[in-house]
Amino acid sequence: MVPLSLLTEMRGAAMSLTAAASGLVVFLLSVSAVQGQDGWGVTYSSTEICAVNGSTVEISCSYTYPSTPDGRVNTFEKTCWFSQKKGGERVDPSTFSEYAGRVEDLCENNICTLRIRNLRKSDSAVYWLGIKTSQTAYSGFPGVTLSVTDLQVEGRRSGSSTRLQCLSSCHTSYIWFKNGQKVKEDTSPYAYFSYSPADSYSCALKGYEDFPSPSVYAPKLPSVSVSPSAEIEEGSSVTLTCSSDANPAANYTWYKKNEDSPKASGQIFNITDFRAEHSGSYSCGAQNKLGRSNSNLHLSVGTGSSTMTVNIIRTTLGVLLMLIPVFLLSLWTKKKKALRSTTEAHEPEEIELDSIPEYENDSHTAAQTEDTEEQEDLV
Incomplete structure (x- = not known):
């Protein structure tokens, strides 16, 4: 454990370097305690984790701290996760923009879990837990190394069989899928299948079966x-x-x-x-x-x-298509006129009574008069 006097001196020097940094970050950058010394300790569930791009990972640990170091009361204040990128940059995932909306920091009863969703290859880093108390701060080195990998299948047809290899930076058990169905699990990244042009293959890491590699398959009918x-x-x-x-x-x-x-x-x-x-x-x-x-x-x-013939036929058809409506209109007009003439010829002629000559009426009357006179003479 670092002596309190030296700790105080280092703390002041670190704070003078960056006044904007939070107290916990400054302590972690300036003080490094040995894991498990004098009651301090962070125990990780795993020191190396390999996960698949797009999946979710949980980095878990438990921690302890002394209640009375050097006879002084030491009260707990807070914990915080940190990560160190390959370039050496140390960041707090809960506030760093690259992790925005993807990180959860869960701590309760001296057990802490850092959950990272929708993993990216850029999330590959070393992660550790920091503890701040009323007396000092402690970094849980060496932490956990997270590797995020893409999965790919490389294959080759060899006679009547297909030789496949699951490419990954992780060394674990591999799950093989044929046409979307799980068919094999092995610690070897290699697999052999009987050749069929209609089949497709993919692989996944054990525990990440929901995140398989892209399928590989022979060309479909062009x-x-x-x-x-x-x-x-x-x-x-x-x-x-x-x-x-x-x-x-x-x-x-x-x-x-x-x-x-x-x-x-x-x-x-x-x-x-x-x-x-x-x-x-x-x-x-x-x-x-x-x-x-x-x-x-x-x-x-x-x-x-033949090309000319085709062009002539096309032109002729075009002209015919233009003349057909004119022909149909002319035919309809003629038919309408003929129908009108036929109708007029069969209509009955109206005879006016006034047009009958008067002498016809007089002759009829005269005949009636003569008959009357003849009857009178006979009497």
Whole structure:
């Protein structure tokens, strides 16, 4: 234990260096007590922790301190966690901006836990607990070394099997997943599986099964597109594009049927000044270390006369489409006129009584008069 007189002297020197620092930080920077000496002590549940990027980790410990060092009453004031980055910077995670919203400091009954969520690789550091009492401050060195790692799977197809390796800076047990289902646990980072182009694989660290590596798998059936079209005018340019879902990313190679040498490599294959000899079947091969997959397409060149015929047909169809509405309108107009004429021809003629000549009425009356006179004569 550091003598109180020396402690007081060191405390004053440290406070003169940075008046803005809190008392506990100043003490921890200037005083370093030996763990477990004279009743002081911090016991960590683990001195080395390896965790996966994105996961949550808890650094736990218990602590003790003397109640009457040097015959003086020593009362507890507070605890605080500290971390030291690789560059040597010492920070308080509860106030440091890089940890904002991700840190919880839980202390009760001489047991403290530092919980860090959504871990980042930059969180890799040494963490320790500091204790401040009414008499002095104590640093719980050497602390806990936290390593945050990314997980990756590296694989290679070997004949009828697939050889995989889980890449991690941690040395622990590994969990293997096939098509999302747990299939194996081993302390070795290597695993072997029967080859199948439809299968995907991932690994996780034991205790962090919810944070597996990205899956690796052979290329899926490539998708091939051609621009401007599969029927190409002679002398024009054509672009072929190939893409496939694969992890690791696929490499692409173009072949033409009945030709041994590849025509091109890469996702895009350009053919300028397309000629008849370019016509034929083409194949796009997508390949990574886990397998290969192919897709085919056929290209053909059109002649000048056929192109002209197509253009004439297109023009004719366009004109017909414009004339059809005019023709239908004219036909409808004629039909309407004919219907009107037929209707007028069948309507009955109205005869006005006033138009009947008067003499017809007089003759009828005269005949009636003569008959009357003849009857009178007979009488």
